[in-house]
Amino acid sequence: MRLPRFNYLGPDTLEDTLDLLAFHRDDAKILAGGTDLLVRMKKGLLKPNVLISLKALKDLSYIHEEDGYIKIGARTPLADITASDLIQKKACALFQACEKIGAITMQHYRGTIGGNILQDNRCHHYNQSDFHRSGRQPCHKDGGKICYARDEADRCNSTCQSDGATALMALGAEITLARKGGERTVDLANFYTTDGIMPFAMESHELLKEIIIPVKGAQSVYKRLAYRSAIDYPIVCAGVLLKPSKSQKNKIEDVRIVVGAMSRSPLFLVQESSSLKGKSLTDVDAFKHAADSSMTSASTFAVHHVGATLEHRCEMVSQMVFQALKEAAQKAIDVKG
Template sequence: MRLPRFDYLGPDTLDEALDLLATHREEAKILAGGTDLLVRMKKGLLTPKFLISLKALNELSYIKKENDCIKIGARTSIADIIASDLIQKQARALSQACEKIGAVTIQHYRGTIGGNILQNNRCHHYNQSDFHRSGRQACHKDGGKICYARDASDRCNSTCQSDGATALMALGAKIVLASKGHERTVDLANFYTTDGIMPFAIESYELLKEIIVPAEGGSSAYQRLAYRSAIDYPIVCAGVLLKLSASQKNIIDDARIVVGAMSRSPLFLAREASSLKGKKLTDTEAFKKAADASMNSAAAFAVHNVGATLEYRCVMVSEMVFRALKSAAQDAKA
């Protein structure tokens, strides 16, 4: 499989990159590590005219603490996040999620956290070669009018399999989107559309600049299930955050549960998490109830398009959420 032709643009500064994006818009794509983008281009799934590389933009590669937040530049490598003491201690779920991404080669040499969040949704009916797809009717994502994953669906249901996004949403992260002369900050939980063709609420002239993770205390954890322990995407994953009461350290004051790889975006399950408010850290019965409720809610969104049967993935939602809650509680007690 060969890459289609494109013009490579190598800006030296963020301002130059934003100028190029403002000029070329839909005709251009940002190239970070390329571990998602170039694979899709080789399969003929997209053919951008221009690639705007972030290679020289060291100014987008950093991890720093500011007030009660951790700020991460979008071009920061997955390996740098795994190696960060600050993230291991104060955003444990993200560290655990990044350890699971792909393989060491993806983590160390290429993959970035920005590219991880913005990697395209996947579906085993679509993420195939040109040859494979040419043998049958086109689905919504290929310009057709049907969906192989859900009968009579009017839209694409391809699945977000980003480990990083699931963990970051559990941590309550926000993202900063930059365009020429403008910046806006968006809660990651509000960054998704409901269509797998264009799953992100980002304009063609915007660039993901920074990720802001609240670090005001609390204990987090991430769990995932994949076919293989390396070089594989999650087929179910869960990120959780437990915040403890200021007066009683063994009581949960607030919780967040996010289920990933089950829908067009990670699923932020606020109602299911709220059942944990006021519960003890040792209350595994409450964890089980919240995990089962998460399974029931996630099942309503899921379609069979990323491998394993849908029934199995749904059951495993409960297991992943339960394990993540137990792990976060254990960490909070330590």
């Protein structure tokens, strides 16, 4: 498989990058590490005329803490995240997620956190070569009018398999999107559309600039299931953030449960999360109940198209959430002593 022809632009400053994005709009794509983009281009899933590289924008690679928030530049390599004591200590779910992404070479030399969040949704009917797809009618995401994953579907249900996005949503992260002449900050949980063709509520001339994680004195855990420990995308994953109460000994003040790889976007399960407020840190039955309920909720979105049977993936939601809750609660108990 060969890359289609394209023009390569390598701006030196953020301002120049935003100017180029404003000029080329839908004709251009941002190139960060290229580990998602170039694979899709080789398969003929995408044919941008222009690639705007972030290679020279070293200023967009950083991790620091400021006024109760961890701030991460979008171009930060995944390897910097897994090497960061700050992330391991205060945003552990993100550390655990990035550790599992792809393979070491991908993390260390290429993949960025921005590209991880913005990688396209996947579906094994669609993520195939031109040759494979040419043998049948195109599906919605390929410009056609049918879906091979769900009968009669009027839209694309391709799945977000980003480990980073699931962990970040559990951590309550926001993202800053810059464009020529301005920027906006959005809650990651509100960043997604309901259509797998264009999964992100983002304009083509916008650039993901920064990820902002609130530091809440909470414990976070990320769990994922994949066929192999390296190279494979998650077939189901879960991120949990658990904040123990300051005033009531051994009680939970707040929880966020997010399930990934089951839908068009990571799923922040509000009801299941609220059900644990005020419960004891050792209430394993409550964790089990929230985990089973998460499985029921997440199962309504899933379709069979990312490997493993749908039944197995649905069952594993409960396991992932339960384990993450138990581990986060134990960490909270250990810290309080």
